[in-house]
Each structure stands twice: as C-alpha cells, then as structure tokens.
Amino acid sequence: MGTVPIFDPVSEHQRTRAALAAAIPRLAQLLREVPDLDAASGVPRWSVGDVGAHLASVYLAYGSVVLANADAGARVDAGADAGAVDWASVLPSGDLPFVERIAAMNDTSVALLDGAGRARLGDLLAERGETFLRITEDLAPDAPVTAPWYGPEPTLTVAVVTGLMLSESLVHGLDIARGAGLPWSIGGDEASLVIGQSMPTMMSLALDTAKARGVRIAFDLVVKGGPRLAVVVDGGAMTVTRDAPPRAYDCRLTVDPAAFLLVSFRRTPVWKAVALGRMRAGGRRPWLATRLGDLVATP
Secondary structure (H helix, E strand, C coil): CCCCCCCCHHHHHHHHHHHHHHHHHHHHHHHHHCCCCCCECCCCCCEHHHHHHHHHHHHHHHHHHHHHHCCHHHHHCCCCCCCCCCHHHHCCCCCCCHHHHHHHHHHHHHHCCCHHHHHCHHHHHHHHHHHHHHHHCCCCCCCEEECHHHCCCCEEEHHHHHHHHHHHHHHHHHHHHHHHCCCCCCCHHHHHHHHHHCHHHHHHHCECHHHHCCCCEEEEEEECCCCEEEEEEECCEEEEEECCCCCCCCEEEEECHHHHHHHHCCCCCHHHHHHCCCEEEECCCHHHHHHHHHHECCC
16 A cells, blocks of 8 residues: 655745745735736636735735734734734624534635725735734644634644635636736645645535435545545545555545545536546546545635
C-alpha cells in the first residue's frame, strides 16, 4: 500500500500563510480592475460585487473570532475594524443543519457592506487580509478558534482558519474573475495547502448525516504533490486523517489538487475533471468514487 510521508504542521502552516499573503494583493487588484460590480458572478444569485462583499465579511469574521480566542496581548495591535462583529445580530436563529446555517450566513454576509464599502472593495480586502495575517503571526497553528456560525460545538484551529481564508480567496477570486471576464489562476501548491489545512476538519463538519446513515466506506484520497487523506464514513460520522497508517480501502481517488478543490466547491463538474485526466478512481470498488461528493454537502 506504500508509505505516507509525515508532514510538518508548523512548516505547512507557514507556507499557507505565505500563500494567503500572496493571494490577498492579487484579489485586491482583481477587484480594483472589475469594470462592473453588478455583473453576474460565478455564484448563482450573486453579482461580482456581492462576492466581494461576502469576502470582506469573511475576512472580518475570521479576524474577529481569532481575536476572541487569542490572549489580550494579541488584541492590542488588532485595529478597530478587526473585532467589530455583533454576532447576536447576524447569526441565524434556531438549530439549523450545517448547510442551511452556512447558507443563511452567506446571505447575511453580502448585506453587511454598504455602498461606500463596495466602492473600495479592493482596498478593504487588502486591509482586512493584512490585519488577519498580523494578528495571527505569533499564534501557534494548533491554537483553538471557535467560529459561532458553524454552531456552538466545533472548535477549529488557527491553521484551519488560515486554510479557510486561503480557500475563500482562491475560489471566490475565480467567481469574481469569471463574472468580470478577467484572468485568475489557482496553483497546485495553493490548492494542496487548502486541502491539507482545512479540508480534514471541514469535510467532517459538512457531512450529510442523512445520506451517511448506514454507510461504511473508506476512501484513500491521494493528492498529487500534496497530502494523502484517509476519509472514512461509518456510523453516520466521517473521520479524515492525514498520514494514516496503512489499511484496506474501498476506493482510491488520485486527484490533481486544483481540480479537486474546484470539484469540491462545485465550480467544475466532476465529469470534466475525469475527462481531462485530473481525477481518477481505483481500488477494490472504484465505482464508489462519486459517493464522496454526495456525502459532503455544500451550501
């Protein structure tokens, strides 16, 4: 079955921070070059400006929750904008399922930015992105972070949140570029960092528990040039493990990192990635490959 190299979480976190630091100015410049913020984007129902407003809210939200979980010394240099979130006024009411909760938060996030904010989206993204990098600079990758929009239970880490910031920047950058008719690229190294840093946590949180009921499947997810994940669905729950010891798998998925990222976020159809040779299935039961996308829900 082969061996799986052990990754260095500190080194990988630093590389993720560097990738985010490179993506932020690219994204800010992209927004400055958008000719029409009201043009349709790559996200149904959202304009290009809506996607930018969502990103501005995401940057602010993750900065806010990091500060809420950090020590007092980290708060001192955060700036006035970093923690300015009244969660009681924006969180959805009731005990909603994961996907419905995130969908409601996404709709709310678009409306949080007024016209003046939308007029300076590029500068605002740059400011909030730089603030996030500054306030997380001295925090350990495994420092806990609680994000209330995921519900009261899940505790993330600074490393996971940084990976989420990178994924939001890359994927929504593509949404903006598609709507504006401008170029945007997602590199394999960037996508690998997102998959390794945030997906092990977020795939488990996003499991469709109704579809997972009674299902027992073990996937070996091999990312070319990137992480290798053991994805096991059993007993209505999912565990995703990096550097898992050798075991028997039902299905092996070998994927190009950028292709897998875009398929996971429903930006590219799986058939296209397969046709281009960027995803392939093997193992004892390769026909189960499509079940992974069915089991992990997206808003």
